């Protein structure tokens with residue numbers, strides 16, 4: 594539960610794409626020491642440690658969790674493994690930062706929260722978008738009435754990471770565009786509109802439950818709404834807009850990592866012709882603001898970060914569960930056979 598000296602000794606679990614990006618950004622994070630890595634393959638762990646300049650390489654998750662020199666772990670493994678690894682890490686006295694989605698459903702999210710409470714360690718889902726300065730500014734402006742009363746959100750994250758029949762999409766790994774990409778547009782809608790009264794979803798699913806493309810509508814009793822799309826097999830313009838009674842704000846692609854947004858407001862002729870651009874600085878691959886905030890929170894012996902507490906992750910997982918229920922309703926599009 595401690596830190597080693599003035600710096601937090603970070604370890605990364607997994608050696609995939611996101612482990613590289615996070616390790617790059619840990620290098621730029623004040624107070625963070627890039628200390629250890631683990632892979633299921635000891636040789637891969639050694640190569641990763643050598644390339645990234647980590648001091649220690651472990652050949653298994655359990656060896657890493659037994660290492661007393663590790664303060665905090667970044668869990669960068671597939672979704673289906675997050676809850677078990679996070680709970681084991683917390684029980685070993687490690688602080689945890691867990692890749693999004695923190696878990697595959699709300700029940701698992703609550704189990705992580707219980708383990709965190711019992712451990713006294715820091716725990717958070719790595720929802721880096723919420724630490725992105727441009728995103729924070731956009732949400733704060735929307736909440737403060739910069740475009741009047743917020744009435745709707747439109748946001749998409751659709752990128753073709755592989756073909757629909759890719760062997761990488763498996764139920765065992767909890768492959769899901771809803772969990773992987775959909776969590777970003779859904780988080781934006783929850784941040785500016787709150788929890789919806791009704792959720793309708795449709796999309797393209799395999800019969801083993803893997804969802805490839807998901808279109809979701811949130812409805813609110815007062816007529817507000819959100820239209821949210823995600824796909825891991827096709828492009829759906831990855832931008833976002835928030836509209837209100839006095840105008841709208843637009844975040845360019847990729848909206849979750851954008852370093853700017855545009856505000857258009859006022860009478861129609863002015864709104865259409867006089868966009869106002871707000872620009873922010875980008876640090877590293879975009880993860881530095883989150884890594885810096887979490888490293889400081891751990892150094893200050895806090896157990897959560899107010900920007901993204903576990904209760905918010907669980908609330909989002911409840912909404913993702915409701916979207917999944919809607920996808921399986923009798924009126925939903927039939928599932929496809931592999």
Ligand SMILES: NC(=O)c1ccc[n+]([C@@H]2O[C@H](COP(=O)([O-])OP(=O)(O)OC[C@H]3O[C@@H](n4cnc5c(N)ncnc54)[C@H](OP(=O)(O)O)[C@@H]3O)[C@@H](O)[C@H]2O)c1
Pocket residue numbers: 606607608609610611612631632633634637638654669670671672674692693694721772773
């Ligand atoms: N924040 C972002 O911008 C961002 C971007 C992409 C992905 N993600 C998230 O990052 C997570 C990883 O996604 P990914 O696509 O990078 O997955 P991945 O490449 O399949 O797995 C990442 C690494 O986890 C390790 N691993 C795989 N299966 C494991 C298991 N059963 N137990 C322990 N370790 C295992 C592997 O490292 P070894 O083989 O070396 O053990 C692998 O390289 C997902 O939750 C995803 O949503 C986030």
